[in-house]
Amino acid sequence: MANLRPIDLFRGWPAPDLIPVQSFQEAAARALSDKITSGAGFGYGPDEGYFPLRQNIAQWLTGFYGPREAITASRICITGGASQNLASILQVFTDPLQTQLIWLVEPAYHLVFRSFEDSGFDGRMRAVPEDEEGMDVHALEAALERHHAVGSNENSSNGYVTKPHRSHRKIYKHIIYCVPSFSNPSGTVMTRPRREALVRLARKFDALIISDDVYDFLSWTGSSRKPVGSQIQRLVDIDRTLDGGPLDRFGNVVSNGSFSKLLGPGCRVGWAEGTEGLVYGISQASVAHFTPFDIISLSNTSPPSGQTKSGGAPSQLISTFINELLESGTLQQHISTKLVPEGHRRYSLMVSAIKERLTGLGVTFSQGPEETTLVGGYYVWVKLPDSIDANQVCQKALETQNLDVGNGGLFAIPGGGSGCKDLHRRLRLCFMWEDGEHLVEGVNRLSLVIQTLLGDMQSRVTV
Numbered sequence: 001m002a003n004l005r006p007i008d009l010f011r012g013w014p015a016p017d018l019i020p021v022q023s024f025q026e027a028a029a030r031a032l033s034d035k036i037t038s039g040a041g042f043g044y045g046p047d048e049g050y051f052p053l054r055q056n057i058a059q060w061l062t063g064f065y066g067p068r069e070a071i072t073a074s075r076i077c078i079t080g081g082a083s084q085n086l087a088s089i090l091q092v093f094t095d096p097l098q099t100q101l102i103w104l105v106e107p108a109y110h111l112v113f114r115s116f117e118d119s120g121f122d123g124r125m126r127a128v129p130e131d132e133e134g135m136d137v138h139a140l141e142a143a144l145e146r147h148h149a150v151g152s153n154e155n156s157s158n159g160y161v162t163k164p165h166r167s168h169r170k171i172y173k174h175i176i177y178c179v180p181s182f183s184n185p186s187g188t189v190m191t192r193p194r195r196e197a198l199v200r201l202a203r204k205f206d207a208l209i210i211s212d213d214v215y216d217f218l219s220w221t222g223s224s225r226k227p228v229g230s231q232i233q234r235l236v237d238i239d240r241t242l243d244g245g246p247l248d249r250f251g252n253v254v255s256n257g258s259f260s261k262l263l264g265p266g267c268r269v270g271w272a273e274g275t276e277g278l279v280y281g282i283s284q285a286s287v288a289h290f291t292p293f294d295i296i297s298l299s300n301t302s303p304p305s306g307q308t309k310s311g312g313a314p315s316q317l318i319s320t321f322i323n324e325l326l327e328s329g330t331l332q333q334h335i336s337t338k339l340v341p342e343g344h345r346r347y348s349l350m351v352s353a354i355k356e357r358l359t360g361l362g363v364t365f366s367q368g369p370e371e372t373t374l375v376g377g378y379y380v381w382v383k384l385p386d387s388i389d390a391n392q393v394c395q396k397a398l399e400t401q402n403l404d405v406g407n408g409g410l411f412a413i414p415g416g417g418s419g420c421k422d423l424h425r426r427l428r429l430c431f432m433w434e435d436g437e438h439l440v441e442g443v444n445r446l447s448l449v450i451q452t453l454l455g456d457m458q459s460r461v462t463v
């Protein structure tokens with residue numbers, strides 16, 4: 001172990017060689033050498049973000065997803081990435097005294113749990129199971145109906161609210177969180193009928209769907225390297241047109257986009273798309289911290305200071321660089337000539353290694369280029385043989401093989417009941433961080449760990 005190079009199949013970052021550093025340098029030089037652009041970049045940005053970037057994102061998304069109607073800049077606001085934006089959305093559109101429950105697909109992207117807890121929803125997250133068609137919308141509907149049938153403490157706030165009334169917001173009764181395309185960690189793509197059913201359900205129960213769409217651009221079909229974005233109809237596109245369109249000016253879906261997986265997480269730039277009312281609301285996010293005393297004493301005449309009002313749009317300077325990348329077509333080219341072919345190559349490499357080294361040991365996984373037409377994202381979600389536990393594997397992999405893998409248990413909703421029953425037998429393996437021999441070597445080391453554990457079990461049975 002001492003001499004083994006560390007291999008990290010857990011980290012969900014783009015590898016350093018997938019970051020377009022040179023293009024970034026050129027884009028930054030162009031932005032900084034133009035007086036108007038750099039002047040805008042170094043200032044406090046408008047609440048909704050750098051307007052040229054909003055326009056270019058709108059155009060880019062229209063070209064990629066091909067919605068019925070073109071996406072306009074007014075439907076987009078600039079964010080500090082999907083995580084920052086999740087916190088802003090909760091800040092603006094929820095109130096722990098009025099919003100009841102947070103429903104998350106399970107397995108879920110584990111790093112969102114803290115955001116929900118810190119926004120007042122500790123103990124109020126609920127797991128919704130997923131199958132090969134994505135979130136089980138029937139199960140969600142049944143759970144929502146049960147919740148409301150048992151008199152769900154709808155009026156428990158006794159008239160108190162933690163946030164003042166503002167015309168730019170509404171407080172939703174429920175939040176539904178999901179990653180409908182190339183989900184983290186399971187890689188699942190939600191089907192169109194499920195997406196429509198989910199939007200209808202959100203409307204029925206006054207829920208806001210927060211749809212993390214951060215992997216949509218990284219997709220390919222099993223047999224070709226062509227991006228297949230237009231096959232995806234986002235929840236936000238569905239909300240725009242389904243049954244005559246949104247029920248009110250806020251709608252029921254926000255698409256949470258990010259440049260982290262496309263350009264590098266350090267950019268800290270993303271975008272939100274939704275109705276004009278919803279994105280304007282996000283752009284008015286506040287970061288006021290409330291104490292129980294505030295809850296009682298707060299009145300409409302003492303509003304909290306707003307984070308954007310005081311600090312301007314997030315990531316304003318980098319927004320001007322990314323705008324250069326989009327306007328020149330460099331980002332689009334980077335995705336189609338580098339990220340998608342590389343994703344396809346690394347994915348195939350990992351899948352071949354899994355088939356060669358792990359399936360004979362009883363490990364299974366749900367995706368494969370031959371078996372599915374739509375593949376993408378960053379992860380392969382594998383299932384261990386019955387007798388083996390993910391905790392044991394992760395611990396032994398680290399101790400004996402200097403190998404880090406994602407423990408399935410991490411993706412369980414804290415205290416949220418059982419959505420996915422076999423998380424203790426699951427591992428998430430990322431194929432976008434390590435490459436080539438290290439990717440294959442990582443899978444080989446994992447197979448050694450599993451063999452050892454199977455051997456231990458065997459000898460225990462024999463003794």
Ligand SMILES: Cc1ncc(COP(=O)(O)O)c(C=O)c1O
Pocket residue numbers: 012080081082083084109179184212214257258259260265269270
């Ligand atoms: C589903 C999902 N949402 C959000 C993020 C984080 O995005 P950002 O870097 O834009 O905050 C990740 C990163 O792994 C993710 O997988």
